[in-house]
Amino acid sequence: MSVEKIPVQLCKGVNGLEKVVLKEAKGSSAEIYLYGGHVTSWKNENGEEMLFVSSKAIFKPPKAIRGGIPLCFPQFGSHGSLEQHGFARNRIWSIDKDPPPLPTSSTSKAYVDLILKPSEEDAKIWPHSYEFRLRVALGPTGDLLLTSRIRNTNADGKPFSFTFAYHTYFSVSDISEVRIEGLETLDYLDNLQNKERFTEQGDAITFESEIDKIYLSTPTKIAILDHEKKRTFVIRKDGLPDAVVWNPWDRKAKAMADFGDDEYKYMLCVEAAAVEKPITLKPGEEWKGRLELSAVPSSYCSGQLDPQRVLLGT
Numbered sequence: 001m002s003v004e005k006i007p008v009q010l011c012k013g014v015n016g017l018e019k020v021v022l023k024e025a026k027g028s029s030a031e032i033y034l035y036g037g038h039v040t041s042w043k044n045e046n047g048e049e050m051l052f053v054s055s056k057a058i059f060k061p062p063k064a065i066r067g068g069i070p071l072c073f074p075q076f077g078s079h080g081s082l083e084q085h086g087f088a089r090n091r092i093w094s095i096d097k098d099p100p101p102l103p104t105s106s107t108s109k110a111y112v113d114l115i116l117k118p119s120e121e122d123a124k125i126w127p128h129s130y131e132f133r134l135r136v137a138l139g140p141t142g143d144l145l146l147t148s149r150i151r152n153t154n155a156d157g158k159p160f161s162f163t164f165a166y167h168t169y170f171s172v173s174d175i176s177e178v179r180i181e182g183l184e185t186l187d188y189l190d191n192l193q194n195k196e197r198f199t200e201q202g203d204a205i206t207f208e209s210e211i212d213k214i215y216l217s218t219p220t221k222i223a224i225l226d227h228e229k230k231r232t233f234v235i236r237k238d239g240l241p242d243a244v245v246w247n248p249w250d251r252k253a254k255a256m257a258d259f260g261d262d263e264y265k266y267m268l269c270v271e272a273a274a275v276e277k278p279i280t281l282k283p284g285e286e287w288k289g290r291l292e293l294s295a296v297p298s299s300y301c302s303g304q305l306d307p308q309r310v311l312l313g314t
């Protein structure tokens, strides 16, 4: 007899912070903290963790949780006058009991809707009224789906602009055994060189030192191949033209209080983002940004990512 899993549960996590636990019928699961609207766990059907969370992560406001999927809004990085990566990642979100419908083809009951609205204090640092709705869902095959809907609710008729990222920390076996496909030959801004623009060379991206690059206008599909784990993460994104790739490497790792000295070996951030061209919304307008993550066993064959490129040999 199979025991039916409760698809959505609200419970206490680290330091008594509230978290939502999603469980899909076949065994995959996810955890989302209301602090930051922050996904901190995504496990496949065998209970294996796909996301990296630092053993030194501080689950306490105002520090954002180090790992999982922090949400960068209304500012990515230092591209503006607000605090690094904006404030959405260190605010307490609410459960949205009655969200506007979202078209979905999945029958999975494992999903939750969260909402963030500005407090009076927030309005002092970013003088705009908005509703940020986040849906986190598990698909029937264990895929993790995040949909962000951001609406301008300004009553003063003013538009606003923002930059955004799903700052995903993937768990990898060994950073030196990992490569990314889908970003080769693209232009990028290098955060390690004053955000200057360069063009990536032809090969898949591999890692042997610190990296902090914003790849511009990328394909909607990117793959992270982990040879040792024999696992490939496939990232599909919509409404998010850019992709940030970050690994702090040893020196910066040591400088971060909430990150273990050697942990850079076991993580890689590939962040679906809108950075180069900020998104502008007039009052009443809504933006939607979607991220779909899947983990497929064994290595993806090189070149399978984009059949068109294989055919054209480009």
Ligand SMILES: O=P(O)(O)OC[C@H]1O[C@@H](O)[C@H](O)[C@@H](O)[C@@H]1O
Pocket: 064, 077, 084, 085, 167, 191, 212, 213, 244, 246, 271
């Ligand atoms: O320490 P934080 O604020 O979470 O940021 C981590 C990193 O996030 C990346 O997205 C940025 O490109 C890096 O420049 C930054 O160092």
